[in-house]
Amino acid sequence: MPGQILIQANPPADPSLLPDSVLELSVKLNTKNYLSDDELKSIKMFRRAADYIAAAMIFLNHNVLVERDITHDDIKSRLLGHWGTCPGLIMVYAHLNRLICKTGLEALYVVGPGHGAPAILSCLWLEDSLSTFYPENTRDLKGLHKLIAGFSVPGGFPSHINAGTPGAIHEGGELGYALAVSFGAIMDNPNLVVACVVGDGEAETGPTATAWNGFKYIDPKESGAVLPIVHVNGFKISERTIYGTMDNKELTALFTGHGYQVRIIEDVEDIDNDLAASMDWALVEIKKIQAAARTGTPIVKPRWPVLILRTPKGLGGPKAFRGELIEGSFHSHQVPLPGAKTSDEELAALQVWLRSYRPNELFTDGVPVPEVLSIVPEDVEKRLGQKKESFRAYTPLSVPEWRDFCAKQGSQESCMKAVGRLLKGVVKENPKSFRIFSPDELVSNKLDAVLDETSRNFQWDIESRENGGRVIEILSEHTCQGMLQGYTLTGRTGLFPSYEAFLGIVQTMMVQYSKFTKMAAETPWRQPCGSLNYLETSTWTRQEHNGFSHQNPAFIGAVLNLKSRVARVYLPPDANCFLSTMAHCLRAKDYVNLMVGSKQPTPVWLSPEDADKHCVAGASVWKFASVDDGVNPDVVLVGIGVEVTFEVIAAAALLRKQVPELRVRVVNVTDLMILAANGSHPHALSDEAFNSLFTPDKPIHFNYHGYPIELKGLLFGRPKLERVSIEGYREEGTTTSPFDMMLCNHTSRYDVAAAAIRGGALTNPKVAVSAHEHESYIKHLAAKEKDYIYANGKDHENTFDTPTF
Numbered sequence: 113m114p115g116q117i118l119i120q121a122n123p124p125a126d127p128s129l130l131p132d133s134v135l136e137l138s139v140k141l142n143t144k145n146y147l148s149d150d151e152l153k154s155i156k157m158f159r160r161a162a163d164y165i166a167a168a169m170i171f172l173n174h175n176v177l178v179e180r181d182i183t184h185d186d187i188k189s190r191l192l193g194h195w196g197t198c199p200g201l202i203m204v205y206a207h208l209n210r211l212i213c214k215t216g217l218e219a220l221y222v223v224g225p226g227h228g229a230p231a232i233l234s235c236l237w238l239e240d241s242l243s244t245f246y247p248e249n250t251r252d253l254k255g256l257h258k259l260i261a262g263f264s265v266p267g268g269f270p271s272h273i274n275a276g277t278p279g280a281i282h283e284g285g286e287l288g289y290a291l292a293v294s295f296g297a298i299m300d301n302p303n304l305v306v307a308c309v310v311g312d313g314e315a316e317t318g319p320t321a322t323a324w325n326g327f328k329y330i331d332p333k334e335s336g337a338v339l340p341i342v343h344v345n346g347f348k349i350s351e352r353t354i355y356g357t358m359d360n361k362e363l364t365a366l367f368t369g370h371g372y373q374v375r376i377i378e379d380v381e382d383i384d385n386d387l388a389a390s391m392d393w394a395l396v397e398i399k400k401i402q403a404a405a406r407t408g409t410p411i412v413k414p415r416w417p418v419l420i421l422r423t424p425k426g427l428g429g430p431k432a433f434r435g436e437l438i439e440g441s442f443h444s445h446q447v448p449l450p451g452a453k454t455s456d457e458e459l460a461a462l463q464v465w466l467r468s469y470r471p472n473e474l475f476t477d478g479v480p481v482p483e484v485l486s487i488v489p490e491d492v493e494k495r496l497g498q499k500k501e502s503f504r505a506y507t508p509l510s511v512p513e514w515r516d517f518c519a520k521q522g523s524q525e526s527c528m529k530a531v532g533r534l535l536k537g538v539v540k541e542n543p544k545s546f547r548i549f550s551p552d553e554l555v556s557n558k559l560d561a562v563l564d565e566t567s568r569n570f571q572w573d574i575e576s577r578e579n580g581g582r583v584i585e586i587l588s589e590h591t592c593q594g595m596l597q598g599y600t601l602t603g604r605t606g607l608f609p610s611y612e613a614f615l616g617i618v619q620t621m622m623v624q625y626s627k628f629t630k631m632a633a634e635t636p637w638r639q640p641c642g643s644l645n646y647l648e649t650s651t652w653t654r655q656e657h658n659g660f661s662h663q664n665p666a667f668i669g670a671v672l673n674l675k676s677r678v679a680r681v682y683l684p685p686d687a688n689c690f691l692s693t694m695a696h697c698l699r700a701k702d703y704v705n706l707m708v709g710s711k712q713p714t715p716v717w718l719s720p721e722d723a724d725k726h727c728v729a730g731a732s733v734w735k736f737a738s739v740d741d742g743v744n745p746d747v748v749l750v751g752i753g754v755e756v757t758f759e760v761i762a763a764a765a766l767l768r769k770q771v772p773e774l775r776v777r778v779v780n781v782t783d784l785m786i787l788a789a790n791g792s793h794p795h796a797l798s799d800e801a802f803n804s805l806f807t808p809d810k811p812i813h814f815n816y817h818g819y820p821i822e823l824k825g826l827l828f829g830r831p832k833l834e835r836v837s838i839e840g841y842r843e844e845g846t847t848t849s850p851f852d853m854m855l856c857n858h859t860s861r862y863d864v865a866a867a868a869i870r871g872g873a874l875t876n877p878k879v880a881v882s883a884h885e886h887e888s889y890i891k892h893l894a895a896k897e898k899d900y901i902y903a904n905g906k907d908h909e910n911t912f913d914t915p916t917f
Contacts, residue, residue: 164469165234169263192264194227199427201231225311226284241497253478275631278497288317292594295326298336312355313348319590328572332405345425347442378422505603512537514695527709530687532561549592593618605642615667643703653755663845681784688723710754730783737778745777746872753817763864765915789829811871816840862894
C-alpha cells in the first residue's frame, strides 16, 4: 500500500469540549499519494465512464458515444432524471469496488437519493451485472445504446432505483429510510457491510435523524456493520440543505454526539486518494469493533465510523450557463440543460459537457477498455449488483405447532398472551432469522413471554447491556419499520407489534415498501421474501384509559388500499384463531399482513379444531350464538374484530330473551378480504359463497372494528347492498370506560340489537308488530347503562361476562 493510514481511533467525547477544539475529534489521515498510479488511473477512468453514461442516459436516444456532432434529433423528447447526485454515487461505487477487490469484502450498497438511478445503472452495466438479469443489456455498443436510449422512457428503466435494479433493497423515492433499512439488512449477517449513502436532503427528515441511533441496537458479535456516507453536496431541488450550511466543526460535533468517529472528505482535487484512505480506515475500525466482540472482549460504547463526503453538486457537469452556476448549485439537481432538445446554445453546451469525458478513450466499439474494468471484482457473486442477499436469500421460518399454545374453549384468554407464547417458540427455533421490532410496547402489549427466551438487543447501556436479543425496542416507528424492511428484504422474517393508533406513523413507508415488493414480484429474477407482518393491538376498543389520541384504527384502511395481490387484513376473534393466523402469516411470503387483536382477556369461542376451520374459511356461521343453528334467519349479524364480535354475541343473547320471535344468524369474519367483490381479491368469496354465508336477500348488520367507510368500499360490487347496515369506529372517544366506548361508537350490544330488530321487522311480521316497542326498550337499556357509567365512573361488574344462551 503506497500510503500509510494514520488514525485517531475511537476519540473520547468530552462534554466540556471547547468549540475551537471540536475538529480535533475528526479523524486525521495521511492521504497524499495513498493510491498507486494504476489504482488511481483505474478509479478515475471507471468514474469518467460511469459519469458519462449517466449523463448520456438523461439526454440521448441516438449517437450514444457522441461519435459525431449531436443534433436535436439525438435528444430525447422528454428529459427526465436527476444528475446532481450521480457523480457522488458513482464515486462511492467505484471505491467500494476497489475495496471488494482488495479485501474480498461482502458488501451491499444502499442509496438514499432514490433518483440516482442513472448512476447505479451505469455502474451495473460497467460491471456486467445488468446483462446477468437483463440479457439484452450486453456490455457492448448494442447494450449501451439500449441502456442509454431506454432510460426514463415508457418500458425502460425509471429514474428511481427500484426493485428492478439489481442489488437494490431500497427505493429511496420517499426520502429518509435508507439508514434504518441498512441497519436491518446487517442484522444476523455478521460478514456483511452495507455502505449507505445518505443524501444531505434526505438527512433533513425525521426518520433519518432517529436512525443515526441504529447502531446502538447492533451486536457486533452476531451482526454486520453499516458504513454511513453522508453526501453533503449542499443543495436539494431549489434550496440549500441544512447540512450544506453547517461547517465541519458543526458536523463533527453532531456526529460525535451521536457516537460516531467522523472522517470528513472534501479535497476535490485529491478526492480519490482521500476517499480510498477513508474507506480503508473505516473498514479497519469496523473489523476492530467486531473482532473485540467476537473474541469475548467487546468494546463498551464502540464508536463506529461515519464518512462525510463533501463534493459540489453535479460534480463534472456544466460549470455555468447563461451566467448562472450549475455545478455546485441547485441548477444541477435534475436536468442541467433542460432546453437541449430545442435550443442550439444548450445543445452545444451539452456536446461540450459529454465530450469532456473523452468517451473515445473509455470505450472501443462500445466496449469499456480494460483500464475501466480493472476495479470490477472478478468474483461475480461479490459484485454489488449480484449479491445474493439482495434478491435470493429467503430463509423460511420454522414455526412451532400453534395448537400447542391454545387456550381451552370457554375460558378467558388474552389473544396477545397466547401469541406471546407462540412467538417465544418461534424465537427459540429461529435464533438467526427472526426478530421483533417494537416501539417500546412489547410488555404493554402482553407479548412479554418472548422475553423468557430472549432479551432486548440494546448495546448502548453501560450498566446492563443485553447482547444477542431478538427484540429491538426503540420509540421510533420509522426506525422499526426501516429495520424491518431491511431485515425482510435480505431474506429473514420480522414482526412489528404496535399500539393500533400509532401504526399510521409508518403508513407511507409501508405503502412505499409494498410498491417495491409489487415490482419485485413482477421481476422474474427476484425470489420471494418473507411477508411484512404487523400486529396491531392496544386497540381503540380498550384504549379508554389513554384517551382520544390512542383511538385510531386507520391503518386497516391503508392496507386495504394496497394492490390486492399484496394486502391481507385479519381480525381473529379469539386467542385460538389468533394463534392460527399468526402461524400462517409468519410462513407467508410477499404479503403485507395486518393482524388486529386485543391484549385483554376475552372469551375463547372456538376449539383449536374449529379455529383452524374458521381461519381457513375466513368466515363462518357461529351456530352456538344463532337461532336454530342459523337456519332461515330474519337478519344476519356480523362481527369483525374481537370486542365488536363480543358485542354481537351479547346482542344475540339479549335478543333471545327480549325478542324470542326474531331469528338471528351470527357470522364472524376473521379474514377481511373475503368480503371484497367477487374477483377483486384472491380471497374474495364468490357471489354464491357470499350468499350462502350472508343469505341472498336478508338484512345484514356489520359490527366492524374499523371505519365503516372502509367496509363500504370493500363490499362495493356485491349485489343488493341496500340490505346492509354498518357500524364501526365513528371517531368518537375520550378517557372513559370500555363499554362507554362501545356506546359512543354505536357498536354496543344495544346498538346491534336495535339494528337486528329493525332488519328483522322487514320480513318477520311477528317482529314487526312489536318492533317499535322492543327497539325503544333496547335504547332505554343503553341510556341507563350510560347513566350508570357516568355516575360510578366504571362499567357494571358483569358487563363483559361471557353471554349464555
